Amino acid sequence: MTSWFGASKHLGQQRARLGGAAQTHPEQLITEIQTAASPTSLTAAQLVEAPGERESQLSAARTLRRAARRRFEGAHDGEVPRKHSAAILQALQTTRPWEARPYAEAMIGAAEANDIRTAQEILSRAADRFPEAPQLAYAETRVRQAMRSIEGDNHSNDTADDVVAPMRRLRRLDNSVRTVELLETLSAQFLIGSNGHDGPARTIEQIRRVVNSRNGTGDVFSSWWKRRVSDYVFGPADDVSDIQSVRQRVAAHRRELDALEEDLTNRMNVLTP
Numbered sequence: 001m002t003s004w005f006g007a008s009k010h011l012g013q014q015r016a017r018l019g020g021a022a023q024t025h026p027e028q029l030i031t032e033i034q035t036a037a038s039p040t041s042l043t044a045a046q047l048v049e050a051p052g053e054r055e056s057q058l059s060a061a062r063t064l065r066r067a068a069r070r071r072f073e074g075a076h077d078g079e080v081p082r083k084h085s086a087a088i089l090q091a092l093q094t095t096r097p098w099e100a101r102p103y104a105e106a107m108i109g110a111a112e113a114n115d116i117r118t119a120q121e122i123l124s125r126a127a128d129r130f131p132e133a134p135q136l137a138y139a140e141t142r143v144r145q146a147m148r149s150i151e152g153d154n155h156s157n158d159t160a161d162d163v164v165a166p167m168r169r170l171r172r173l174d175n176s177v178r179t180v181e182l183l184e185t186l187s188a189q190f191l192i193g194s195n196g197h198d199g200p201a202r203t204i205e206q207i208r209r210v211v212n213s214r215n216g217t218g219d220v221f222s223s224w225w226k227r228r229v230s231d232y233v234f235g236p237a238d239d240v241s242d243i244q245s246v247r248q249r250v251a252a253h254r255r256e257l258d259a260l261e262e263d264l265t266n267r268m269n270v271l272t273p
Contacts (some may be wrong), residue, residue: 058101061088062262068257072270085109095157100126100133100202101266107139108262111146119143134177137166138261141184148191160188160199166249178262182207183229187254190247200243207233225264 064085069080086109092102103126110119123140130136144163161168167181186203211226211233230238232253233246250257 047155051159057092058105059086059093061085061102061105063113064088065105066255066259068109069112082109082113097129100130100135103130104133104139104265107136108142111139111143114146114150116143116147116150121147134170134265137170137177138180138184138265140166144260145184145187145191148188157225158192160185160192163188163192177265179207179210179229182210183233183257183261186233186250190250200247204233204243204246208238221267225260228260229257232260 062085064081068079068082068085068225086106089102089106089109092099092107096102103122107119107122107126110116110122119139120143123143126136141164144166148158148163164181164184167177167184170177171181182203186200186207189200189203207229211230213226233250235245235249
């Protein structure tokens with residue numbers, strides 16, 4: 001029988017050179033997990049005894065969450081990977097109380113499952129502890145996006161600025177937040193549909209300027225990240241003139257853009273001040 005820690009270690013050993021994102025086949029990982037111990041057997045004590053694998057555990061939880069989303073969006077059952085991801089993150093919240101990422105990952109997982117109540121409960125536990133954590137601000141923005149999508153016109157007074165307010169609060173701490181804020185703003189503008197043509201057009205142009213900028217740092221990840229965003233938002237022709245085309249590309253690549261946003265925010269400072 002494959003052990004859970006064996007699956008996690010295997011995952012951690014295959015981390016990508018760019019961004020440190022775990023690269024493995026999610027379906028293979030799910031199969032390994034289904035033959036391993038139940039998620040409830042992953043205890044805080046076990047994680048304390050295996051400190052070298054904690055990062056792998058977080059990577060495994062993220063991979064499982066993303067696999068659950070793919071299954072859910074493809075009309076398949078995503079409950080197995082989602083439960084295992086949630087179990088890992090709950091244990092990590094106990095063993096790594098100084099770090100925001102396990103809370104943020106759990107919030108995003110709940111939002112992707114349309115479980116807004118659970119996401120808000122996690123936020124209530126973490127907000128005071130991590131008032132300036134980019135990961136938590138980003139996760140809160142994702143929860144607001146999910147809430148707005150579920151509730152439709154019941155909150156017609158909401159604006160795109162309301163949705164991305166958590167990200168805006170942190171712009172003064174890390175300018176990288178601005179790029180993610182713009183992407184989330186564009187999604188909110190398309191979702192809410194109350195900003196007319198000018199709102200999305202301005203945001204699209206701002207995103208274009210950011211991804212085409214040269215920061216001169218030689219950061220391989222940053223260059224790769226900007227290229228991927230540009231490909232998904234503007235396409236190979238770098239087309240920004242047709243708002244509807246951009247909207248269709250953003251909708252078609254929403255999952256990939258979310259993953260890029262997560263990868264960027266996860267590279268920022270993760271400890272409490």
